[in-house]
Amino acid sequence: MNLARFPRRRYTAGPTPLEPLPHLTRHLGGRVELWIKRDDLLGLAGGGNKTRKLEFLVADALAKGADTLVTVGAPQSNHCRLTLAAAVREGLKCRLILEERVPGSYRADASGNNLLFDLMGVETVTVVAGGSDLNAAMAGALADLVAAGRLGYAIPGGGSNPRGALGYVACAEELLAQSFEQGVAFDHVVVASGSAGTHAGLVVGLEAANADLPVTGINVRRPRPEQEGNVHALAQATAMFAGVPEIDRAAVTCLDRWVGPGYSLPTPEMVAAVRLLAATEGVLLDPVYTGKAMAGLLDLVREGHFKAGSRIVFVHTGGSPALFAYRPILAGPLAG
Ligand SMILES: *Cc1c(COP(=O)(O)O)cnc(C)c1O
DSSP, X not given: OOGGGSOOOOOXXXXXXXXXXXXXXXXXXXXXXXXXXXXXXXXXXXXXXXXXXXXXXXHHHHHTTOSEEEEEEOTTOHXXXXXXXXXXXXXXXXXXXXXXXXXXXXXXXXXXXXXXXXXXXXXXXXXXXXXXXXXXXXXXXXXXXXXXXXXXXXXXXXXXXHHXXXXXXXXXXXXXXXXXXXXXXXXXXXXXXXXXXXXXXXXXXHHHTTOOOOEEEEESSSOHHHHHHHXXXXXXXXXXXXXXXOOOGGGOEEEOTTOTTSTTOOOHHHHHHHHHHHHHHOOOOOTTTHHHXXXXXXXXXXXXOSOTTOEEEEEOOOOXXXXXXXXXXXXXXXXX
């Protein structure tokens, strides 16, 4: 594989840190060793996993002469925030379509990412009901632009198509290079699994490198069979796009025990995980993705799921700006 063949913009200067989590490891009894890949420190405004996907997607938009990025996400979408930030960086406009997955959850004056849409000068925000035909909404937005003599570039939800997933193929290569440099071999990768591009890209990158490093995805929305099907389908398409061999279905594992009542809806385990990482390691997770993914990792460690002595790396995919929209749910007894 040769990722240099794909057009790419750079939004982060160098690799993200790969760090041990000594306090958390001790807190959990020291049976396994926990590490973190700090993709919450990627570039753009409050970077996270979407930054890596956008490096490839926005390069394609520029190559095609687009003047506007159009994308879709939830009302507190990190993907929408980062797409907008990339547009600002590139001198492009940005139009957002927000899917109200939890009825009544959109408030124009909400904090967190919603505030940032406004600060960075989004051109339009269109709110559609959960379950709407998002492809039709995006096609409508592109047609509006054409009618105005402009050219839009549609980025799918979460930036999860084969081109976007290349960002996480690149991350897998980066992780393996750091692992070698730092002299630490990992036995397992754990990551949040949502629109699937992150999980699929990691699997493709690790499989193509023959790394013998299994990835466990922790679902944030869908039941296990559906999510495993989505991740595998996207991994296959990404492998074909990148020109590497097919991906075995057995390389895809998605656990769905930590979704709770639904996408973006809080669980006590998520709150405990967010508070624990902040208090033990000074690492900020988020309520929608990494809080639930870490809740899964913590339970798996406590249940003895991993062999004693295993070294596990959690890919922190970002999202902390959304914390500020969840204050009443996350704040402790002293918060007043
Ligand atoms: C989008 C997102 C994810 C999920 O990544 P996918 O590629 O959509 O599966 C995880 N964490 C954060 C913070 C996100 O914004």
